[in-house]
Amino acid sequence: MIKLFLSLEWKSFLRSASFGKSLAIKILMGFFALYFIGMFLFIGFFMDKILKQVFPDIDPLVAFNGLLFFWIIGDLLIRFFFQKLPVMTVKPLLTLPVKRKAVVNYVLGKSAVSFINFLPLFAAVPFGIKLISSGYNTSTVLIWILVIIIITLINNFLNFIIESLSAKTELSFLPIIVFVGSLFALNHFNIINVSEALSKGVTSILENPIFILIPILILVGLYIYNFKILRDKLFLDSGLKTKIKEVNASNLDWTKNFGDIAPFLQLDLKLIWRNKRTKSSAFMVLIGLFYGLFFYPQPIYQDMPWFFLFIGVFSTGIFLINFGQFIPAWDSGYYKLLMSQNIKYEQYLKSKFTLMAVSVVILFVLGIPYVFFGWKILLAHFAAAIYNVGVNTHVILWGGSFNRKKIDLNKKAAFNYQGTGAVQWLIGIPLLILPLGLFALFYFLIGFEWACLILALFGVIGIVFHQSFMKYITAKYLKSKYKMVNAFDQDN
Amino acid sequence: MITTSNLSKKYSGNLVLNIENLDIPKGQSFGLVGNNGAGKTTYFSLLLDLIQPSSGQIENNGILVHESEDWKPFTSAFIDESFLIGYLTAEEYFYFIGELRGQNKADVDTLVSQFEDFFHGEIVGQKKYLRDLSKGNQKKAGIVAALIGNPEVIILDEPFANLDPTTQIRLKQIIKNLAEQQGVTVLVSSHDLMHVTDVCERIVVLEKGEIIKDLATSDATLKELEAHFAQTA
Numbered sequence: 001m002i003k004l005f006l007s008l009e010w011k012s013f014l015r016s017a018s019f020g021k022s023l024a025i026k027i028l029m030g031f032f033a034l035y036f037i038g039m040f041l042f043i044g045f046f047m048d049k050i051l052k053q054v055f056p057d058i059d060p061l062v063a064f065n066g067l068l069f070f071w072i073i074g075d076l077l078i079r080f081f082f083q084k085l086p087v088m089t090v091k092p093l094l095t096l097p098v099k100r101k102a103v104v105n106y107v108l109g110k111s112a113v114s115f116i117n118f119l120p121l122f123a124a125v126p127f128g129i130k131l132i133s134s135g136y137n138t139s140t141v142l143i144w145i146l147v148i149i150i151i152t153l154i155n156n157f158l159n160f161i162i163e164s165l166s167a168k169t170e171l172s173f174l175p176i177i178v179f180v181g182s183l184f185a186l187n188h189f190n191i192i193n194v195s196e197a198l199s200k201g202v203t204s205i206l207e208n209p210i211f212i213l214i215p216i217l218i219l220v221g222l223y224i225y226n227f228k229i230l231r232d233k234l235f236l237d238s239g240l241k242t243k244i245k246e247v248n249a250s251n252l253d254w255t256k257n258f259g260d261i262a263p264f265l266q267l268d269l270k271l272i273w274r275n276k277r278t279k280s281s282a283f284m285v286l287i288g289l290f291y292g293l294f295f296y297p298q299p300i301y302q303d304m305p306w307f308f309l310f311i312g313v314f315s316t317g318i319f320l321i322n323f324g325q326f327i328p329a330w331d332s333g334y335y336k337l338l339m340s341q342n343i344k345y346e347q348y349l350k351s352k353f354t355l356m357a358v359s360v361v362i363l364f365v366l367g368i369p370y371v372f373f374g375w376k377i378l379l380a381h382f383a384a385a386i387y388n389v390g391v392n393t394h395v396i397l398w399g400g401s402f403n404r405k406k407i408d409l410n411k412k413a414a415f416n417y418q419g420t421g422a423v424q425w426l427i428g429i430p431l432l433i434l435p436l437g438l439f440a441l442f443y444f445l446i447g448f449e450w451a452c453l454i455l456a457l458f459g460v461i462g463i464v465f466h467q468s469f470m471k472y473i474t475a476k477y478l479k480s481k482y483k484m485v486n487a488f489d490q491d492n
Numbered sequence: 493m494i495t496t497s498n499l500s501k502k503y504s505g506n507l508v509l510n511i512e513n514l515d516i517p518k519g520q521s522f523g524l525v526g527n528n529g530a531g532k533t534t535y536f537s538l539l540l541d542l543i544q545p546s547s548g549q550i551e552n553n554g555i556l557v558h559e560s561e562d563w564k565p566f567t568s569a570f571i572d573e574s575f576l577i578g579y580l581t582a583e584e585y586f587y588f589i590g591e592l593r594g595q596n597k598a599d600v601d602t603l604v605s606q607f608e609d610f611f612h613g614e615i616v617g618q619k620k621y622l623r624d625l626s627k628g629n630q631k632k633a634g635i636v637a638a639l640i641g642n643p644e645v646i647i648l649d650e651p652f653a654n655l656d657p658t659t660q661i662r663l664k665q666i667i668k669n670l671a672e673q674q675g676v677t678v679l680v681s682s683h684d685l686m687h688v689t690d691v692c693e694r695i696v697v698l699e700k701g702e703i704i705k706d707l708a709t710s711d712a713t714l715k716e717l718e719a720h721f722a723q724t725a
Contacts, residue, residue: 263591267577274579274621337575340540341592342564342641409579485542489574 005106033115040119044126048134061131061144065202069187069195072155073180075120079159080176083116104230108223111160117152124148140206147205150215157222164229260344264351271330272323275409278330281322285359288318289366296373305448308377309439309455312384313432315367317392319359324396325427327352328477332406332488339485346474353393353470360388376448383452383459384435390462392431394469399427401476404487493518493645493677494539498548501534501701509534509701511548516679516694518644521671523692523709524681525717527724530698532681533571536649539679540569552645565593569647570634578623582615582633585622586640593641600640607636610662628654635663639670646670647679652687660687667691685721689714699724 043050048060055063093103128141165175187194205211255265272278292311295301314321323330328348331338338348364385371378435455442451462469477484496514500507509531516522524532537543539550541557549556552563569575577585583604590600604616614629615636622630631654638646651667652660668691670676682688688695689709697705697720705720707713 263588267580267588270579270584334574334577336540336542336571337577339542340564340567340569340575341589342594343592482542482544 002106005103036119037122040122041126044123045130047123047127048130061136061206062199062203064127065199066195068151068202069198072151072198073184075152075155076159076162077176077180079116079155080162083111083114083156083159100231104227107230108157108226111156112153114156117156120148120152121145143209143212144202144206147202147212147215150212150219154215154219154222157219157226160226161222161229258351258354261347261351261354264348265354268351268355271409277407277409278323282319284322285319285363288315288322289363291315291318292367292370292373292377296370296377302374305376305380306436306440306443306451308380309384309451310432310436312377312381313388313392313435316360316363316381316385317388317431319363320356320388320392320396321431323359324352324356324393324400326403326407327397327400328484329400329403329405329407329488330409332484333409335488336485339481345477346470349397349470349474349477353397356393356396357389360385360393379449379452380439383439383456386456386459386463387435388459390459390466391435394462394466394473395430396427397470397473398476399430401473401480404483406488406490493520493553494679495551496548497551499535499538499545499550500547501531501538501543502546507701509538511535511701511703514696514703516677518677519671519675520694521667521678521692522680523688523695524679524698525683525685525688525695526681526698527721529700531701532698533649534701535698536569536571536647536679536681539647540567540571563645565641566644567647568593568638568641568643568645569649570631570638570651571647571649573627573630573634575634575637576622576630579621581619581621582625583617585633586637589637589640593643595641603640604636607666610636610659610666612659628656628659631655632659639666643676645677645679649681650683651680652682652684664691685714685717689717 047064051058051060051063055066058066124145128145131141132138162175162179183194186192201211201214205215252266252269255262255269258265272282292315295307295311301307328335364381367381368378370381435458438458439451439455442454494514494516496511498513499509499511501509508529524535526532534543538545539552539557541561545558549558551557552567555563557563577588580588586600586604587597590597595603608616611632615625615633618625622633625633631651635648635651638648648667651663655663664687667678667680671678671693680688680692693709695705695707695709695713695717696703697707697717705717707716
């Protein structure tokens with residue numbers, strides 16, 4: 001059975017429509033994997049030395065166990081963002097004589113052998129070998145490694161439970177933040193000293209190996225719980241009976257003030273507000289808005305005025321970047337309809353432009369309190385905002401004409417990379433790097449104020465030539481119409 | 493109304509559609525039948541300029557569809573679910589289409605109210621997004637949306653599939669009425685020979701991209717079609 005499943009998956013990998021592209025991504029992932037292996041090996045080999053430096057009086061193994069808690073928390077966070085439960089197309093299997101149990105066990109078993117679970121071994125094994133060579137009891141070290149493996153697997157299955165919870169909520173990263181945050185807080189404020197308890201627990205396992213049954217039992221419990229969640233999902237009606245939310249339609253008549261782009265503006269606003277993925281990109285605006293707070297309070301950045309503009313471009317343009325990079329893929333689900341309707345492409349694009357430009361202005365206004373960290377920051381943000389409106393909006397619309405990847409709006413929101421292609425990576429260069437480079441250049445040549453003025457001037461030029469830019473961009477979209485219709489028709 | 497000449501479509505050397513000449517006069521209800529892969533949807537997609545012809549052209553009311561967009565104001569279509577906007581309610585969708593076609597809300601309301609019995613109370617006023625409707629109801633919404641704005645040409649791909657019997661009968665009346673009383677040119681494709689012969693005054697059979705039969709519907713047509721498809725099977 002497992003052999004059959006494996007061959008099915010191999011075929012789905014080889015025969016997927018975007019095989020070439022996803023292969024490139026896989027190669028890139030391969031490099032990342034090698035990098036992480038290297039890092040972990042490095043940590044493993046030098047762990048004893050590092051620990052000796054930081055905790056000179058404590059035995060390295062005990063010191064490591066003391067840090068175990070933070071390692072678990074970090075591991076959980078990383079897993080949440082990067083590890084997904086392996087998916088399998090189960091619908092066709094449901095009516096075939098395949099036991100549901102077998103499918104679930106296979107999916108869970110496959111997750112247990114994922115790369116991320118092997119990573120800790122690259123650190124633990126060299127560390128263990130060094131411990132043995134420095135006089136530790138071999139069996140103690142082996143049990144310790146076993147404990148590490150079990151903890152890794154516990155994390156593995158715990159993560160899926162958290163993920164299944166988060167799939168149900170609107171703000172998808174809330175559960176993980178709450179879970180990890182409360183664990184950390186409990187520990188930090190010494191309400192329950194989790195990290196010490198953990199360290200003691202591991203020590204007692206090492207002293208008395210029979211206690212290893214406790215983590216094993218936890219692991220089995222988590223596995224069974226996961227098994228239950230998954231098996232319930234395997235029934236077709238759980239997929240069929242979708243929760244239908246009542247619509248509360250809002251009257252968007254005020255958009256009429258924008259003239260002939262009103263229908264598209266209404267459509268775009270509904271698009272953003274009624275789909276999970278677009279909604280979360282609207283929430284990203286908050287992150288962008290507070291982005292400056294990561295930098296400005298730190299004195300080092302106060303002496304790097306050439307960097308202000310970058311933050312300005314980012315924090316006033318976060319919506320522009322987030323929303324703009326997937327134009328027109330947001331509308332990919334009904335692109336054929338738009339193309340056969342009596343629409344003016346220019347109005348369609350202008351609606352997107354208006355949305356982005358307005359967002360930049362709003363974000364700039366909301367970011368005015370940054371003046372607290374110095375008037376230069378406000379000036380840089382102002383220049384950045386004008387640059388965003390005049391140049392970046394056009395650049396990102398232009399880049400959109402190269403989008404060939406469909407976005408399924410019904411899919412979950414967080415860390416969904418569907419629709420991401422080379423365009424999304426490349427567009428970052430003119431969008432962020434170019435203004436930063438220009439600004440830095442003029443800053444060092446003729447000074448801060450002049451640099452701001454020149455960047456703002458670029459923006460003004462962009463605004464002045466808005467009409468002709470839009471004409472050019474519209475022609476670009478028209479030219480790639482057939483390619484887009486075709487590409488948006490395919491599932492990737 | 494619609495003149496097709498020397499039209500062909502090739503996919504990597506494979507000829508999927510080859511129509512030398514096809515004339516559809518104004519106000520005709522035109523049926524397109526054929527087995528899977530015969531080229532029905534390809535023809536409709538070419539008609540809507542969603543794909544490019546390999547050679548030849550289609551003229552819609554004197555306008556070359558792959559060169560000008562001026563055919564759009566008087567042409568409407570419902571090909572598949574990708575013509576629906578899932579995150580809108582049916583009303584919002586109708587208004588949106590209406591606005592693109594120069595109709596205000598009152599115009600749209602008047603039109604849609606004529607189809608109350610077609611909707612069977614399951615579409616309008618439901619406070620549901622289109623993506624949450626059943627396949628059949630989605631189809632109904634899409635078909636009615638294609639009637640908004642007094643189009644002169646209406647293209648419906650497989651309109652009868654997924655519909656319940658009552659709705660099929662009502663849809664047949666709607667289509668007949670459009671062609672006979674309002675002079676609308678209706679293009680319909682279907683796998684259901686009975687429905688097409690009921691609705692269309694002219695039926696064209698496609699096979700592997702070629703027109704092999706062009707019939708004016710009469711009492712004998714259904715028999716003839718059935719005999720034809722029984723034999724090719």
